[in-house]
Each structure stands twice: as structure tokens, then as C-alpha cells.
Amino acid sequence: MTLLQRLIEQAKKPRGIVGSLMLRIMNFAHSGMNTWLMKNGAVYDGDIVLDIGCGGGKTLQTLSKINPSGKIYGIDFSEQAIKDSIKTNRKDVANGKVIVKQASVSSIPYTDKFFDTITALQTHYFWSDLANDVKEVFRVLKNGGKFIIISELYKINYHMKAYKTKPEIKKLLESVGFQTVHIQENTQKGWLCITGIK
Ligand SMILES: C[S@@+](CC[C@H](N)C(=O)[O-])C[C@H]1O[C@@H](n2cnc3c(N)ncnc32)[C@H](O)[C@@H]1O
Numbered sequence: 001m002t003l004l005q006r007l008i009e010q011a012k013k014p015r016g017i018v019g020s021l022m023l024r025i026m027n028f029a030h031s032g033m034n035t036w037l038m039k040n041g042a043v044y045d046g047d048i049v050l051d052i053g054c055g056g057g058k059t060l061q062t063l064s065k066i067n068p069s070g071k072i073y074g075i076d077f078s079e080q081a082i083k084d085s086i087k088t089n090r091k092d093v094a095n096g097k098v099i100v101k102q103a104s105v106s107s108i109p110y111t112d113k114f115f116d117t118i119t120a121l122q123t124h125y126f127w128s129d130l131a132n133d134v135k136e137v138f139r140v141l142k143n144g145g146k147f148i149i150i151s152e153l154y155k156i157n158y159h160m161k162a163y164k165t166k167p168e169i170k171k172l173l174e175s176v177g178f179q180t181v182h183i184q185e186n187t188q189k190g191w192l193c194i195t196g197i198k
Contacts, residue, residue: 012126014055019080023056026122027088030055033121033150033191034062040184040193042148046070047116050140052105053123057085060100063119064092073110075103105133113142121150125159131172138176141198147178149194153185156192169194 001009010022043049043063047070051059054074063072072092074085082102092098103109105120105127118137127133137147149169156164163169166183173181178196185192 013078014080014084015078016080019078020084023081023084027056027058030122031058031062032189034059036186036189036191036193037119037121037148037150038062038066040148040195042119042146043067043070043117048114049073050075050108050110050115050118052076052108052118052120052137053081053126054085054100055081055121055123057081057088057100059119059121060085060089060098061092064089064098070116072098073115074098074100075105075108076100077102077104106136108136108140110140112139113145114140115145116142117146117148119148119150122152122155124149125151125156130160130163131176134172134176138178138198143198145198147173147196147198149192151192153190153192166192 010019014023043066045067047067049063050073052075054060054076060072060074076082079102082100085100086093089098101109118141141147163172170181170183173196178198180197182195
């Protein structure tokens with residue numbers, strides 16, 4: 001395996017010391033995306049929020065700060081990501097405001113219509129079965145709830161075979177049942193924000 005392939009594997013499912021180092025780097029490198037997410041009015045105080053592929057836990061921390069009376073849940077299928085998310089959000093995890101579980105997006109361990117908002121930053125291009133995984137997201141989202149994906153365009157283009165164009169991803173979300181789908185592009189940064197309203 002080449003060094004690039006190893007790094008991609010670590011970004012897809014961080015493991016061990018190298019994975020933990022990458023998660024720390026991602027917490028720092030993706031902080032601008034968190035700011036963009038908040039500027040987009042993603043979350044209201046009191047919301048029950050899920051961050052999928054929570055990685056090192058930076059988004060959970062940001063969501064918790066702007067949502068003082070809500071609850072923030074995080075899932076990630078990497079054991080290392082869960083450990084690191086707990087460390088990053090030590091205080092909020094201890095007081096029960098942030099709840100982190102090891103789980104795949106393909107089988108979200110929560111009941112139907114549980115969340116007001118679901119976020120997924122720099123992760124959907126790694127999901128093995130996007131069409132079904134989006135159905136699973138739809139299941140746990142309340143009616144009127146928001147599903148927000150933010151990813152770098154070049155990573156979408158690099159990793160994805162299907163659903164990489166704006167019309168394709170819009171059509172997918174609509175086919176699952178999302179009533180409205182907005183797609184915004186930050187051309188300066190090369191970021192895409194896809195919002196589906198249920
Ligand atoms: C590039 S990292 C991004 C982490 C974080 N969202 C951020 O922006 O810094 C991708 C994360 O998604 C997680 N992930 C990938 N596929 C997943 C899946 N099918 N279910 C749950 N988590 C997944 C990985 O374990 C990893 O922590």
C-alpha cells in the first residue's frame with residue numbers, strides 16, 4: 001500500500017496513534033467548515049442534533065457551544081474517533097449534553113424522527129452505500145428537520161463514483177423524500193454544502 005493509500009485509509013477510518021494524530025489535524029483543518037456550517041443557520045438553541053462521522057469531535061464542540069439547551073449526539077464507525085471525540089468534549093460528555101457512540105451511518109442507533117438537525121462534514125464521500133445510508137438518515141430525522149452535508153469538492157470528485165454532481169445528489173435526496181434540497185458552493189474554498197429539508 002502506498003503512503004497516499006494509507007493516509008486515505010486513515011481518513012476513512014482512523015486507527016491507533018496515526019489515526020489519532022490525523023483526527024487532531026482534521027479538528028484544526030476543518031474548523032473553517034464548522035464556521036461556515038454555523039453561519040448557514042444550521043442549528044437553533046434547543047435542537048437535538050446528530051453529527052455523523054464526528055471524527056475528532058470538533059463539530060460536536062462547536063454545535064454544543066451554539067446550542068446551550070440542546071443535546072448533541074455523535075456517531076462514527078471508528079473506535080479511535082469515538083475515543084478522541086470523548087476527549088475533545090470531556091466536560092459535555094460527563095454532564096450528558098454530548099453523547100457519542102460507535103456506529104455506522106448504515107445503522108444509526110436511534111429511533112425514527114429523533115433529530116432536528118443532522119450534520120455530516122467531510123464524510124459522505126466515504127459511505128459505502130450512499131443511497132441506502134441517506135434513507136437511514138431520513139428515517140431518524142424529524143419532519144421539517146435538516147440534513148446538512150459539507151465536503152470539499154475535490155474530495156467528492158476523487159472518492160465518489162456516483163452522486164458526485166450537484167443534480168445527481170439533489171435527485172438522490174429528493175428520491176428519498178426530502179422536500180427541499182439546496183446546494184451552496186463556497187467557490188473560494190472549494191467547499192460544497194448540501195441541505196435537505198424533510
Ligand atoms: C475525514 S474524517 C472527517 C471527520 C470530521 N467530520 C471532520 O470534519 O473533521 C471522516 C470520518 O468519517 C467517519 N466515517 C466514514 N465512513 C463512515 C460510516 N460509514 N459511518 C460512520 N462514520 C464513518 C470516519 O471514521 C472518520 O472519522
